[in-house]
Amino acid sequence: MAGGSVGELGEFGLIDEIIRDLPMTRGVVLGAGDDCAVFSAEGNVAVSTDTMVADRHWKDTWSSPRDVGRKAVAAAVADLEAVGARPIGLVISLAVPTTLAADWVRDFAAGVRQECERAGAGLLGGDTTAAPTAVVTVTVFGDLQGRDPVTRAGARPGDVVALKGRLGWAEAGRAVLNRGFRSPAAVVNAHRVPEPPYGAGAAAARAGASAMIDVSDGLLADLGHVARASGVTIQLQTSHFDIAEPQRAVAGAIGRRDPLGFILTGGDDHALTATFAAGGVPDGWRVIGHVEAGEPIVLVDGAVWEGPQGWDHFSGGRG
Numbered sequence: 634m635a636g637g638s639v640g641e642l643g644e645f646g647l648i649d650e651i652i653r654d655l656p657m658t659r660g661v662v663l664g665a666g667d668d669c670a671v672f673s674a675e676g677n678v679a680v681s682t683d684t685m686v687a688d689r690h691w692k693d694t695w696s697s698p699r700d701v702g703r704k705a706v707a708a709a710v711a712d713l714e715a716v717g718a719r720p721i722g723l724v725i726s727l728a729v730p731t732t733l734a735a736d737w738v739r740d741f742a743a744g745v746r747q748e749c750e751r752a753g754a755g756l757l758g759g760d761t762t763a764a765p766t767a768v769v770t771v772t773v774f775g776d777l778q779g780r781d782p783v784t785r786a787g788a789r790p791g792d793v794v795a796l797k798g799r800l801g802w803a804e805a806g807r808a809v810l811n812r813g814f815r816s817p818a819a820v821v822n823a824h825r826v827p828e829p830p831y832g833a834g835a836a837a838a839r840a841g842a843s844a845m846i847d848v849s850d851g852l853l854a855d856l857g858h859v860a861r862a863s864g865v866t867i868q869l870q871t872s873h874f875d876i877a878e879p880q881r882a883v884a885g886a887i888g889r890r891d892p893l894g895f896i897l898t899g900g901d902d903h904a905l906t907a908t909f910a911a912g913g914v915p916d917g918w919r920v921i922g923h924v925e926a927g928e929p930i931v932l933v934d935g936a937v938w939e940g941p942q943g944w945d946h947f948s949g950g951r952g
């Protein structure tokens with residue numbers, strides 16, 4: 634049945650739309666459609682959950698339902714990458730208004746399936762309910778493949794800080810969308826759907842990463858968590874950053890003095906940043922700084938960054 638509202642589709646119809654055509658993934662013993670899903674695991678399992686709320690984490694005027702589904706999966710899986718795990722599968726809780734078009738849910742589900750395939754994650758099941766506003770919660774389970782988790786607490790003086798993935802693209806996209814523009818497409822698309830470097834977290838763990846985090850709230854904010862958990866000073870060198878042409882264009886167009894702000898404080902790209910013993914950085918990672926003994930702060934070219942800090946989910950805006 635095409636068209637109609639979520640209320641007309643009903644809860645069971647809604648679930649059928651989401652779980653149909655699901656591929657079975659390795660390790661999944663019992664998939665969606667029963668009271669529980671079951672997967673088999675050897676050793677430690679990593680778990681993380683991530684919630685997105687309509688009009689707070691996405692706007693329907695900026696993002697398609699497919700984008701929302703893809704982003705919800707990508708953001709959750711990025712947290713698994715950050716400890717060096719590979720996804721086994723995920724469960725989704727979806728609360729939506731009964732008046733919402735059923736096609737929204739169909740497109741959302743298509744996005745979820747698409748990103749699950751990219752990430753190598755199975756969709757194990759979920760729950761739906763009616764609510765005044767749309768809320769999506771994704772809970773992911775990951776396989777540490779016999780390794781210890783890479784935490785935020787392992788950075789040591791003498792380590793280098795390295796980056797895998799993009800920084801500040803989603804934030805540049807948000808900045809132009811916020812002003813009513815739709816281009817450059819590259820940054821607008823980055824805001825709509827992040828591209829976490831799937832598999833890079835496990836590769837970093839195999840290479841001996843001492844600490845790792847995914848950049849969801851901004852590089853300074855997230856490396857701040859590493860500095861505090863590890864009890865070290867992190868020094869970033871801006872000459873090591875790659876500022877892309879669309880970011881320069883956006884900074885110029887919106888009258889921002891320095892596109893570096895996107896790189897240092899922009900969230901939502903879900904790049905990975907990790908610390909490694911010098912000489913132990915895996916291929917494809919960019920060295921952006923180093924770790925020193927000292928108070929637990931992040932310095933930019935030797936000084937405290939004076940611009941705006943990263944996103945704080947409870948402050949209601951940029952700090």
Ligand SMILES: [Mg+2]
Pocket residue numbers: 711712715846847848849
């Ligand atoms: Mg995270």
